Amino acid sequence: MSESESEPESAESIAVVLPDGSELEVPEDATVEDCAYEIGPGLGRDTVAGKLDGELVAKEEPVSDGVELEIVTDGSEAYLRVMRHSASHCLAQAVERHYDDVDLAIGPPTDDGFYYDFDNLEIDEADLADLEAEIEEIVEADYEIEREDVSIEEAEDRLADEPYKLELLSEFADENEQVSFYRQGEWEDLCAGPHVDSTGEIGAVDLLEIAGAYWRGDEENTMQTRIYGTAFEDESDLEEYLERRQEAQERDHRRIGNEMNLFSIQDVTGPGLPLYHPPGKTVLKELEAFVEDLNEDAGYDYVETPHVFKTDLWHRSGHYENYEDDMFIFDVGDDEFGLKPMNCPGHAAIFQDQSWSYRDLPIRYAENGKVYRKEQRGELSGLSRVWAFTIDDGHLFVSPEGIEAEVEAIMDMIVDVLETFDLEYEMALATRPEKSAGSDEIWEQAESQLESVLEKRDLEYDLEEGDGAFYGPKIDFAFEDAIGRSWDGPTVQLDFNMPERFDLSYVGEDNEEHRPVMIHRALYGSYERFFMMLIEHYEGNFPLWLAPEQIRVLPISDANLEYASEIADRFDAFRVEVDDRDSTLERKIRAAHDDRVPYQIIVGDNEEEAGNISVRDRFEDQEYDVEIDAFEAHLEAERDEKRTEPDFLQ
Structure with a gap:
């Protein structure tokens, strides 16, 4: 108007x-x-x-x-997403100018850029430069991006040669009498928008990589060619992003995991099923021990549940109706079973097996429980998205009056974990999703309880409407890594639904039965995802307490091997190795540095004669004539205090 x-x-x-x-x-x-x-x-x-x-x-x-x-407007936070959507159209236009008989699929913006999926497109990374040049010409041409609303019948005529667009149109037709097309120059696309007013408003564009993607994310469908790109308002922002991306690639946990022999995902095991090698399992054991100490101090009892249950349990908990597509389900005789996608129903079943009084509450169960989610193969990536992962799970059964105190205690545990790793974090209150279980009254009560805790502690938090679990709202913690990326991690969730579904009860002070409230919590989120983040956050240079190998003793010559072994024995409370290879000291130092060992102890004739050591850290600082007792005392303090960096020589 x-x-x-x-x-x-x-x-x-x-x-x-x-x-x-x-x-x-x-x-x-x-x-x-x-x-x-x-x-x-x-x-x-x-x-x-x-x-x-x-x-x-x-x-x-x-x-x-x-x-x-x-x-x-162009000053809004969302503007970049609109511009990137238009950039994806420029990519598709460039592809159709260069390649014949290509079928268009979808091309949405993403948090970091955009992509477009194509069928019948044979292309490799070397071809991206030509497409970038074509996109630049389209941007310079400053085509007006015009929207046109047409009838379903006219849209069908326009898309007669586009099978994937016709499939999308058939879905739109059920809800709309008209659909919209966006035209720029000679090219148009079925699209709901939004877009900028002209191609000339699109800033700096870079095409990043080519990947395969199943149509609609379904493995039963055609594998298409996906081209990823990004766009920013100016070249400086683009260059800054590309530098961050390059740094992220250098920190890629899959590459570092291979270099440090931490884990592997092999064809013989299947996708998304990691194998942890001894160094990787060492790190995981330290992470587990840390959480187990926190749980013990907070009064949790450890339980264990099987990996597979009859699906009767999942029907009862509500997971079957909400998670069926993501579950591994199979038949054994006349019974149907499913690998567990969550640990909570098993914990509810344990609570249900006994009689409880209000004097017993709260009941706190903990389990490092392996769970299974059937993610699409194209979505699997290293440890960040897997089929099998382990949650440092905790489930509490509390009276309604005890909710706030327990939630606050859990939040203190979570903060303890994040501050131990020196991670900055933000909180969000996630409310009822569209697909959920329970009455409006139950959800309103649960959401108000969590909000009350946050407000009482005067904490800053975002409101994430519709992002709660299907059984209840939650407080999520997101933390930032060394290069500014945000990761989802710990969570505390309030659940009034599971106790109803399992008919859980306790006898109150009035000798009447009452319904407990269930609280779900995880201090890491999952070990796999947290481990992945730590690998990239530290670039494999783990703090002393986590490092798979904490000390490496480097004898200068074979004549010092015996003394090197004596020193290693002296530090046997740590993970220590002796480099006894027939190699120069310089090569041994380089190897220890490349293996990301926090400390190197160097011993030669001078050290052996004086009965001391030389110490070198991963920052390549070195000190001579170090007293063994002094270094040992420092290591114990650095390890036990879980300091984030080797600091003996700092």
């Missing part, structure tokens, strides 16, 4: 809610752009897109009564 346009006096009005909580009255057929003009002509002209109840939409999208509206 332009500034000069006006609405008929008879038009009925609706109200939209603006970010500051105020309401704006607009005609009932108003669009996002119309609303922007109502606020002010300058905002109307600058509008690129909008958010309706948090969902990014085109500026042509109609609004509805009571919807929360946010206008997106």
Whole structure:
């Protein structure tokens, strides 16, 4: 709607809610752009897109009564996502200019850039430079990006030669009488938007890599060619991103895991099923011991549940109806079984097996429990996304009156873990998802309890609407690694549903049966994902307490081997090795550095005669004539205090 346009006096009005909580009255057929003009002509002209109840939409999208509206301009946080969506269209246009008979699939923006999927496209990394050059020409041509709404019938005619677009159209047709196309120059695409106004508004573009992807993420469908790219408003932002990406690749846990012999994922085991080698298992054991000490101090009892249960349990817990597609399910005789996707139903079954009094509560169970999720093969990646992973799980059964105290205690444990690794973190309250179990009353009660804890402690947190577990809301902790990437990790979840489903009870002070509340918590999230993050965060240079090999003794010559062995025995409370190879000291030092050993002890004739050692750390600092007792005392303190860096020579 332009500034000069006006609405008929008879038009009925609706109200939209603006970010500051105020309401704006607009005609009932108003669009996002119309609303922007109502606020002010300058905002109307600058509008690129909008958010309706948090969902990014085109500026042509109609609004509805009571919807929360946010206008997106080129100064908005969401603008980059809109621009990247337009960049994906430029990629598809460039591909169709260079290759014949290509079938288009989908091309959405992502958090870091965009991608587009193609069928019947044979391409390799060397071809990306030509496509980038074509994209630059499309951007320089400054084609107007025009939206056109057409009938389903006309859309079918336009897409007659595009089988994947026709499949998408058939889904849109069930809900819409019209669909939208976006045209730029000679090229158009079925798309809901939003997009920038012209290709000239797209900044710096870089095509990153080529990968395979199943159509709609289903392994039964065609494997397509996916081209990943990214786009920023200017070259400096792009260069900064590419530098961060390069650093992330250098820290890739799969490469470092192979170099340090930490783990492998082999064809013989199947995808997403990691094998932990001795050095990797050493790190995991230290992580487990840390959590077990925290659990012991907090009054948890360890339990163990099997890897597989009859699906009767999963029907009862609600996992079957909510997780069936992600579960490994099989028949044994007349019974159906499933590998456990979560540990909580097993813990509920243990609680159910006994009678409890209010005096017994809270009951706190802990288990390093292996669980299984049937992720799509194309989504599996190292330890970050696997089929089999281990959760440092805890489940508490508490009275309603005990909820806040237990949640606060759990949050203290989580903070202890994150601060031990010197990780900065943020919190979020995740509320009821669309697919969930339980009544509105139960969810409102659970959400208000968690919110109360956060408010009582005056903590800053984000609200993530719809991101809760299917059985209850949760407080999630996200932490930042050494290069600024954010990772999901620890969580505490409140659950009023599982106790209902398992008919759990305890006898209260009034001698009547009462329903306990179940609290789910994990201090790491999962060992696999946390281990992966630590590998990349430290770039394999683990703190002393975690390092698979903590000390390496380097004899200068064979004549010093016996003394080197004596020194190794002296430090047998640590993970220590002697490099007894027939090699130069310089090569031994380089090997220890490459193997990321925190400390090297160097012994030669001078050290042996004086009865002391020389110490070198991973920062290549070295000190001579070190007293053995002094170094041993320092190592014990550094290990026991879980310091994040070797600091004897700092």
